Amino acid sequence: MQVWKLVPLVALLAGACATTPADAPTDTAQTPEAAEPVKAMPTRVAYNPDPYPSTYKPLPSDDVLIRNATVFDGLGGEILAGAVLIQGGKITAVGSEAAMTMPAGIRTIDGTGRFVTPGIIDIHSHLGVYPSPGISAHQDGNEVSGPVTAEVWAEHAIWPHDPGFTRAMAGGITAMQILPGSANLFGGRGVIIKNVPARTAQGMKFPDAPYTLKMACGENPKRVYGYGGGRFPGSAPFSRMGNIAGYREAWQRATEYKRKWEKYNADFDAWEKKTKSPAEKTDDKGPGDPPNAPDRNLELDTLMGVLNGDILVQHHCYRADEMAQVIDLSHEFGYKVSAFHHGVEAYKIADLLAKEGICGALWADWWGFKAEAYDGIRENIPMVHNAANGCAIVHSDDANGIQRLNQEAAKALGDGARAGINISKAVAWTWLSRNPAKALGILDKTGTLEAGKAADVVIWSGDPFSVYTRADLVFVDGAITWDRNDPSRRPVVDFELGQPGEGDVK
Amino acid sequence: MIRSLLLAASLVALAPAALAQTVAITGGKIVTNTAQGVIEDGTIVMRDGKIVSVSTGAPPAGATVIDADGKWITPGLFAALSRAGLSELDSEDPTNDTSAPGSDFQASLRAADSFNPDDTAIDVTRIEGFTRAAIVGSPANGLFGGYGALIDFSGSFESVFARDVVMIAELGEAGAGAAGGSRAAAWQWLLTAIDDAKAYPRGFEEDGEGDLITRKEAIALKPVVEGRVPLMVEVHNASDILQLLTLRQREPRMKLVILGATEGWRVADQIAAAGVPVIVNPLTNLPDRFEILSATLENAGRLEAAGVTVAIADPGESTHNTRFILQLAGNAVANGMSWDAAFKAISSVPAALYGRNDLGVLRQGAIADVVIWNGDPLELMASPDAVYIAGVSMPMESRQTKLRDRYLDLGEQLPQAYERQ
Numbered sequence: 001m002q003v004w005k006l007v008p009l010v011a012l013l014a015g016a017c018a019t020t021p022a023d024a025p026t027d028t029a030q031t032p033e034a035a036e037p038v039k040a041m042p043t044r045v046a047y048n049p050d051p052y053p054s055t056y057k058p059l060p061s062d063d064v065l066i067r068n069a070t071v072f073d074g075l076g077g078e079i080l081a082g083a084v085l086i087q088g089g090k091i092t093a094v095g096s097e098a099a100m101t102m103p104a105g106i107r108t109i110d111g112t113g114r115f116v117t118p119g120i121i122d123i124h125s126h127l128g129v130y131p132s133p134g135i136s137a138h139q140d141g142n143e144v145s146g147p148v149t150a151e152v153w154a155e156h157a158i159w160p161h162d163p164g165f166t167r168a169m170a171g172g173i174t175a176m177q178i179l180p181g182s183a184n185l186f187g188g189r190g191v192i193i194k195n196v197p198a199r200t201a202q203g204m205k206f207p208d209a210p211y212t213l214k215m216a217c218g219e220n221p222k223r224v225y226g227y228g229g230g231r232f233p234g235s236a237p238f239s240r241m242g243n244i245a246g247y248r249e250a251w252q253r254a255t256e257y258k259r260k261w262e263k264y265n266a267d268f269d270a271w272e273k274k275t276k277s278p279a280e281k282t283d284d285k286g287p288g289d290p291p292n293a294p295d296r297n298l299e300l301d302t303l304m305g306v307l308n309g310d311i312l313v314q315h316h317c318y319r320a321d322e323m324a325q326v327i328d329l330s331h332e333f334g335y336k337v338s339a340f341h342h343g344v345e346a347y348k349i350a351d352l353l354a355k356e357g358i359c360g361a362l363w364a365d366w367w368g369f370k371a372e373a374y375d376g377i378r379e380n381i382p383m384v385h386n387a388a389n390g391c392a393i394v395h396s397d398d399a400n401g402i403q404r405l406n407q408e409a410a411k412a413l414g415d416g417a418r419a420g421i422n423i424s425k426a427v428a429w430t431w432l433s434r435n436p437a438k439a440l441g442i443l444d445k446t447g448t449l450e451a452g453k454a455a456d457v458v459i460w461s462g463d464p465f466s467v468y469t470r471a472d473l474v475f476v477d478g479a480i481t482w483d484r485n486d487p488s489r490r491p492v493v494d495f496e497l498g499q500p501g502e503g504d505v506k
Numbered sequence: 507m508i509r510s511l512l513l514a515a516s517l518v519a520l521a522p523a524a525l526a527q528t529v530a531i532t533g534g535k536i537v538t539n540t541a542q543g544v545i546e547d548g549t550i551v552m553r554d555g556k557i558v559s560v561s562t563g564a565p566p567a568g569a570t571v572i573d574a575d576g577k578w579i580t581p582g583l584f585a586a587l588s589r590a591g592l593s594e595l596d597s598e599d600p601t602n603d604t605s606a607p608g609s610d611f612q613a614s615l616r617a618a619d620s621f622n623p624d625d626t627a628i629d630v631t632r633i634e635g636f637t638r639a640a641i642v643g644s645p646a647n648g649l650f651g652g653y654g655a656l657i658d659f660s661g662s663f664e665s666v667f668a669r670d671v672v673m674i675a676e677l678g679e680a681g682a683g684a685a686g687g688s689r690a691a692a693w694q695w696l697l698t699a700i701d702d703a704k705a706y707p708r709g710f711e712e713d714g715e716g717d718l719i720t721r722k723e724a725i726a727l728k729p730v731v732e733g734r735v736p737l738m739v740e741v742h743n744a745s746d747i748l749q750l751l752t753l754r755q756r757e758p759r760m761k762l763v764i765l766g767a768t769e770g771w772r773v774a775d776q777i778a779a780a781g782v783p784v785i786v787n788p789l790t791n792l793p794d795r796f797e798i799l800s801a802t803l804e805n806a807g808r809l810e811a812a813g814v815t816v817a818i819a820d821p822g823e824s825t826h827n828t829r830f831i832l833q834l835a836g837n838a839v840a841n842g843m844s845w846d847a848a849f850k851a852i853s854s855v856p857a858a859l860y861g862r863n864d865l866g867v868l869r870q871g872a873i874a875d876v877v878i879w880n881g882d883p884l885e886l887m888a889s890p891d892a893v894y895i896a897g898v899s900m901p902m903e904s905r906q907t908k909l910r911d912r913y914l915d916l917g918e919q920l921p922q923a924y925e926r927q
Contacts, residue, residue, distance in 0.1 A: 043825060045901045132793050132794045133793055133795055135796075171885050225925075245817055276850075347910070348913050350913075368593075368595060368826035369595070369596045370597035379910045399792055399794070405839075407833065407886050410886035411833075411887070414888065417887070418889055419910055419914065458834055465886065465887060466884050466886070467836030468839060468885075469840070496799075499774070500769070500799070501793075504804075505804050505841075506803060
């Protein structure tokens with residue numbers, strides 16, 4: 001009779017793609033003191049869901065009261081002569097200073113004439129993976145080796161010394177999503193980071209944020225693959241038909257992969273139950289061998305994570321008709337698109353996007369650089385916002401644009417008003433912090449000025465919808481990461497040291 | 507309100523009916539770009555496509571009066587560099603005439619010969635307050651990109667009003683690449699092309715051809731080397747700028763314009779002393795190339811402070827988003843440039859750069875390119891209420907506004923394809 005000894009599970013299969021460390025004991029082992037040969041209980045094959053964990057630690061911070069400022073709370077509210085209390089890196093109170101209790105002698109910042117907002121979150125950036133300088137050695141954002149590269153992760157290519165991160169700080173960016181490029185149908189995993197200087201990508205990684213998956217519609221995949229590399233014929237996709245077929249083929253494989261893991265886990269549960277059941281021990285046959293785990297597939301791990309609801313889909317898609325196809329695709333395979341990115345024609349289906357609960361991550365006014373961007377209009381953002389339950393996000397996809405997302409929002413707001421869509425500035429701020437936080441699954445942690453949330457806050461020199469306004473102070477988790485008036489709080493990355501212009505105003 | 511008062515505008519500029527009328531715009535804050543400065547509560551009078559007066563006086567009897575109380579009145583914006591009308595879709599070669607990488611011709615190319623007044627970017631740009639631009643091709647197969655032309659944004663077949671006003675070339679990293687691999691090669695190419703053009707026709711008659719360029723190219727460069735047309739050189743690095751400025755001694759007749767000048771602030775005094783104007787993108791602040799490591803948002807303001815003549819444009823966003831120039835100017839102000847210089851940098855300075863002192867200014871006798879704004883034109887949420895080109899009020903719609911209007915209401919019974927306004 002075979003005897004199994006229970007050993008603690010090294011790692012439970014958690015969510016999408018739990019994993020076991022490579023050196024974890026999975027084979028049986030002899031236990032010398034046992035009276036008869038005893039094998040260690042085989043552990044369930046499971047993979048670590050977080051093998052490149054965040055090492056982010058908030059920078060040192062003081063408790064501070066920002067007083068007498070105009071406050072946009074990120075929920076759509078505006079507080080005149082408002083105060084924001086930051087303690088222990090968290091927001092502890094927002095509103096009227098008179099109603100707040102705080103320690104005597106707390107540091108104060110005079111907000112007279114200034115505006116306070118949640119930090120801006122850019123849902124679409126390639127900083128670090130396409131850093132400055134944009135030399136050939138730095139082109140790390142597109143793994144073009146195949147149309148489906150869901151196995152690659154943007155964080156593995158982030159160069160933390162990209163000067164673009166500090167420029168974005170000056171623009172009030174406190175967090176961002178770094179995405180792979182749009183060459184592929186499935187470009188790989190994106191990662192959410194805090195905009196703080198660090199030596200490693202892990203040091204910037206937003207703790208406990210979900211993973212994301214970059215997908216791309218339209219012209220890019222068919223240009224890169226079908227007609228790419230100077231080959232003709234190249235390889236699929238050559239057409240928008242091929243794009244959708246490529247998605248479906250991959251999602252089908254992911255569906256089968258997920259089923260195999262579910263079966264394995266169910267079989268393992270049953271087998272484990274047998275080994276523990278006294279009734280089974282009377283059976284000479286015993287519980288038998290444990291089930292074999294499926295072979296691991298890194299690409300399908302990511303896609304399975306989406307099907308399990310753990311990884312959020314960020315889909316680059318310009319044309320309205322294509323977004324509608326992708327929505328049906330998501331229904332076919334049972335997942336949700338978190339946001340369509342670029343969505344130059346989102347205004348044509350603002351009602352459909354709102355009904356599906358999909359955000360549009362959009363530019364204010366880019367258009368015309370290719371056919372799928374031909375129908376761009378300046379009112380896209382306010383029109384997507386204006387649908388019942390619409391969710392508009394201002395994004396950059398650009399190392400320059402990320403520095404001025406507040407200005408992009410201002411343009412969109414003005415354009416909307418010109419078309420008769422009147423939205424308050426305070427409500428428009430939801431495009432810059434709350435909505436991106438929602439589409440990234442971090443709204444419980446940041447994105448609004450609410451007690452208990454991270455103190456990711458910007459103090460602006462004036463109305464942030466004015467071209468003449470700049471970010472005076474930027475806080476991440478209550479720590480000042482950027483101070484326009486204090487050169488010692490304007491980080492200079494390694495690349496810029498010893499170069500012309502080191503430490504200059506940028 | 508104002509729109510309802512506007513004449514039914516025609517795409518055909520200079521319609522005689524419009525010209526016969528006297529139009530007075532009253533009550534606005536007028537930015538003249540002249541010694542008159544800014545006039546509060548002023549009156550501007552236009553007739554026959556020209557400005558008759560700019561004052562605080564009452565409108566003349568019989569004039570069509572447009573009340574612009576609380577509005578800003580400015581000269582039409584003049585893009586120092588644009589490629590509107592040269593590209594319908596940047597990624598589709600048949601629609602993109604901004605450059606000719608497969609052509610043997612370089613200096614002898616003329617942007618005017620590519621210009622398409624039906625390009626959708628024309629209307630899109632006009633309704634944001636732009637009335638004129640220098641359209642300039644992009645160098646692709648060598649240092650020179652050919653002649654730039656001056657256009658108006660009326661969309662008419664007569665939009666090109668000056669054909670060969672500037673020659674564009676590039677040095678620095680791009681020039682080195684185009685010339686065979688090094689800055690030295692680019693410099694040698696430039697000097698040799700200049701010498702060939704100067705020697706034309708004599709040298710060509712003796713030897714059959716120049717050392718470097720063909721007869722057609724030499725003919726094209728002749729006005730440049732003789733100083734009748736300025737040479738606009740895209741160059742960014744401080745050392746490269748100084749190298750270019752040595753041309754002032756070697757070729758004193760030639761007129762230079764620097765395009766880019768991202769590190770110009772480091773050699774601003776030398777640029778000012780050489781009397782060379784610059785066209786800058788004030789938002790370039792990333793060390794995206796090794797030739798612009800010291801890029802800073804304060805470049806435009808520092809150049810202004812040193813006495814350099816500054817125009818503002820962005821060659822990188824020149825086909826569809828010439829309109830971004832407004833945002834560039836506003837940000838230049840946010841980073842140290844004076845409002846006055848920043849506004850001139852997108853109106854009167856570019857006009858003067860191309861020899862037109864009757865554009866970009868509001869004064870008696872100037873061409874009546876006028877924009878009425880609902881606020882400070884450099885502000886992000888402001889926009890034009892009306893645009894006049896040579897006295898003619900322009901349509902304030904574009905393909906984009908038509909798309910917008912079609913989809914503003916998604917609840918209609920018939921598909922949008924039936925909806926046109």
